[in-house]
Amino acid sequence: MSQPRPTVRRRRLASLLVELRETAGKSMEEAADRIGCHKTKISRIENARLGISLGELRDLLTFYGVEDDSYVEELVKLARRGGEPGWSRHLGATLPSYADHIDYEQTSDYIRSYQPLLIAGLAQTPDYARELYRSNPEMLSNSRVNDLVDTRMQRQEILDKDDAPRLTVIEGEAALRSRVGGPNVMKQQLDRLAELADRPNIEVQVLPLDSGAHVGLLGAFVVFGFPTPAFSDVVCVEHVTGSLHMETKAETERYTLAFDSLRSAALSPAASLGLLRQIQDEL
Structure with missing residues (x-):
């Protein structure tokens, strides 16, 4: 066990x-x-x-x-309170894996996020996040949607701390072109992504649609690294009903290798920002 x-x-x-x-x-x-x-x-x-x-x-x-x-x-x-998940009070007992995900996010010092179809959660604007939650077929109430959006915005506060983690995001071009909430919402969202990319601890790269076959076709994932050497990296793969977390060395090394491969296939940060602005102008 x-x-x-x-x-x-x-x-x-x-x-x-x-x-x-x-x-x-x-x-x-x-x-x-x-x-x-x-x-x-x-x-x-x-x-x-x-x-x-x-x-x-x-x-x-x-x-x-x-x-x-x-x-x-x-x-x-x-x-x-050592046995209590830090975010359980915000999310409720029905979302333990989501609480785990946020707890890892809050304590890591290096986050690597690959998102082929969506803007990474730490970079989402409130309007973008709200549209995603409203698309849930479970028909979430407005109050529940607002709670989830508020929680997402609270999560992003780690990026404004003095000891903010290093963040590397690889976005699929499809994520930038998908008009979640319409042109105005997406313009604001792309502005937010560009603003984050200008920070010294944050790097944003875009994987073009014409990249051909690559390991990222298997889906999105996040790798969390921690400042304490005794704590292993943790990989998160989100799905419809929650999140799967993996932390064995064999698992995390394979995902780290996959992320490095995607970074090599993606546009440089400067070229990525150029494509982002081009897509924004087309909206």
Whole structure:
């Protein structure tokens, strides 16, 4: 039976504990001696594979020289909620895989997104996103559509943070030409994509329609990379009822190779922006 993926809060706490231990100049063996356990337990805690008791956490923080009481309480609160998916309260219990997707998105430092038919979620305008949700055959209510659009816009706030992740997006030309919501909505959407492409941490490339056969014909996917080496990359493939997440080395390496192949086949960032503007002028 496979081990459940660690939640975003447990991952966050684990990465902070590694940082605090290394800043304090302590080894895992010393940390283990401090709380009376084997080094393996410290390793599992720092890999987010094992939770930590509040007493052990407070003891380690004292050992690491953390003197800010408010910061200690923040970490204690993080540990208490370590098993709770970070976005579950926004999405409801019926969308666990979507919550996983957003949690990975919020904690990664490098996001690689290949989208042959749609604008990447982190780049969508509210009007574009609203049109997509309204097209759902489940006939979502207006209030539910608004909630989902609001959630999508909240997700995009990570791009405005001081430590914003690096983002590489490969858009299929079809995604730029598909008139979701009509010409005005698409003009605004292409403006948004061009604005993001001008940021130093964001790269946008377009895969032309005349590219011929390529690995991307199999569908869209996203690869999340994380700042903590112990956390493996995660690949997300979305489908009608949710998202499939893969994190074994064999799986993530194949998707990384596929993404690199698509980057080579796509237009350069400068040529991509030129095509984007050309399509915008044609609207």
